[in-house]
Amino acid sequence: MDRPSPENLILVNRDQNGVALVTINRPGSLNSLTRSTMVELAQAFKRLDRDESVRVIIIAGSGRAFCSGVDLTAAEEVFKGDLKDPESDTILQMDRCSKPIIGAVKGFAATAGFEIALACDILVAAKGSVFMDTHARxxxxxxxxxxxxxxxxxxxxxxxxxxxxxxxxxxxxxxLLGLVNHVVEDGDVLKKSREIAEAILRNNWDLVLKYKAIIKDGIKLDLATGLSLEKERAIDYYDGMTKEQFRKMREFIAGRGSKIQSKL
Known part of the structure; x- marks a missing residue:
């Protein structure tokens, strides 16, 4: 576990399998965000992206909420504070993160909390959880x-x-709208999130990173340009493979084929 901040605003726990759990820890205020919380959360994602022992990140909230948005008692400090610095921008650091991010949502994901959820790659939500945008209100x-x-x-x-x-x-x-991947019982949110993380970890790690990158980069483009980008990166990927890597790929495919045949 990382050394917690003096106020324990953000908790980070790493397990031996390469999964890091980031927890927003202001349960008394439904995990609303102060400036300090936002900065610490941004720095946590930056550190985890650089940490080679971490492969998948899960983000959750403590207590009854995922994140209820900005703490309005500190609104001026947050919105007029020096948060133009990319190093202190939570969402920018999440968007820059090369590793898969799973959001484990329970309770409210409101406004800024909704935006944190949208910065995740995969979302698991508890029954009864709600997503709400109160910017206009x-x-x-x-x-x-x-x-x-x-x-x-x-x-x-x-x-x-x-x-x-x-x-x-x-x-x-x-x-139903495609925003959330799985809806589960309240007590199963972290369990399901870890199951997804473990499924990711069973795959080729280099390709997991490259696959996330091509999806994230390609979705910003029109289809034709995205297809060209995929082709370009595929050529670079295969040109960089050694004969040994191709041999292991053939052995893996052959072994998978045998397993399929045995089930027929």
Whole structure:
């Protein structure tokens, strides 16, 4: 476990399998974000991305919520504070992270908490959890990507309704819309998140990183340009493979074929 901050705002636990659990730890305020919390969370992701022993990151909230957004008692400090620095930008550091990020959502993921959820690669949510955008209600201009990411995931019209009315999406609705990957019982959120992490860890690690990168980079482009980018990176990848790597690939495929045949 990392040395906690003086206030234990962000907890980081690493296991021996290469999974790191990041926990926002302000349960008394439903894990709302102060400036210090945001900076520490950004730095945690930066450190974990550089840590070669870590391969998958899970982010969760302590207590009854994932993250209820910015702590409005410190709103001016947060919004007018010196958070233009990329090193202190939580979402930018999550977006820069090369490793798979799984969001384990229980309770509220509201406004800035919603944006943290949108920065995850895979989302697991407890039944009864809700996603809510209150920017329009509170007079807060979005700056962590909600206005751009949500329409691309659930569609423009539905995103407009969610954001302009400040009504919530239940975990079940979010799953139907493709925002959430799995909805599980409250006590199974971390268990399911770890199962997904373990499934990722069983695969070729170099290709896991490259696959995440091509999906994330390609989705920003039109289809034709994205296909060209995939082809370009595939050529570079295969040109860089050694004869030994190709031999191991053939052996793996042959072994997988034998297993399939035995089941027929």
């Amino acid at each position: 509170l007079g807060i201009f979005p700056s962590w990507g909600l206005s751009q990411k949500l329409p691309r995931i659930i569609g423009v019209n539905r995103a407009l309704e969610v954001s302009l009315t400040a009504t919530h999406l239940t975990a079940e609705e979010a799953e």
